[in-house]
Amino acid sequence: MNLAVIAPPWASDDEALALRATARKFFETVAVPNQKRWAEQRFIDREFWLEAGKLGLLCLAVPEEYGGGGGTFAHDMVVLEEQSRIEEPGFGNHVHSGIVAPYLLAYGSEEQRHHWLPRMASGEVVAAIAMTEPGAGSDLASMTTRATRQGDHYLIDGAKTFITNGGSADLILLAAKTDPAGGAHGVSLFLVDANNCLGFERGRVLDKLGQHSGDTAELFFDSASVPADSLLGDVEGMGFGQLMTQLPQERLLLAVAAAASAQRAVDLAVDYTKNRHAFGKPLFAKQHVKFELAECATLARVAKVFVDDCVNKHLDGSLDAATASMAKYWTTDIQCQVVDRCLQLFGGNGYMRDYPIAEMYANARAQRIYGGANEIMKELIARSL
Structure with missing residues (x-):
């Protein structure tokens, strides 16, 4: 297939096309043969992360001085599209690469960036972000995890759940309340070294409806001690603003994957x-x-055009939060609708996990929930009207 034909306008130069070819070959030859085993073991092999790092497929938007690819958000999206193409x-x-690395770049100190980003780019360190709690999902201001300053350390108490990469992450970008009475203004973010944090424990890897190869996990903090310089940002209480600034990009990531799926x-x-x-006769x-199929193809095409426009706007700094919310909610709804309608055309085979469409059906359902439930997206959109 001519990659230039399918390249979106934001990734059609020679460099992006070469990156797409590398990513496609990597996913097809290394990921696809291992997908069944990964789903059974409930995590991706660390060797896969390291190989992705060697090929330069991680942290592509991170500047070269921090070990990254020196590219833009568009380059990370090329890799995400190719990953979505093989449904992994x-x-x-x-x-x-798409969430934790940008937080470090935007708010981290030079010491924090140089400590974490090169190893994230190599795959030596796998990163996760921990916002959601058992009693607080999309309502981030209601989180109950606490971080209390004790001299040159913070003591963290609380629990997080539904954490992507949670079962294997070396670095956890953690949201916690440093001022419980401060509401949204009392939230701070911390860089937790998961391999060197007394009082931190991983819970179970959760048994999900789909996305079985992902080590989505529970995390527990019992007076977990982290150095004071693990705070992300200059002062306490900046976390909610940091989250609100970065969440539109997270939602755009989900929209890109939805359109590709x-x-x-x-x-x-x-x-x-x-x-x-x-x-x-053929069913067709x-x-x-x-x-x-004509209707589904049209919906998929419209979703892709909308997402491409959002990516272009994000690259030039003009994507607003409401439009990112529109993209997240609408494309993930369309993803679920299109996958369901296409599965129906497979008849009984569509219900068999031997066929990729069955896995796609189970995998897609979470898209309308995480990253902010689609009902929350509609609330955010309505506030902008």
């Missing part, structure tokens, strides 16, 4: 219906099947 949900690079569902269904025969010959 467990490789949490979208969190690692919707298109893959259409591609799989077209191929299946053209090769599957019923009543002496039936008008109902053709019309279903």
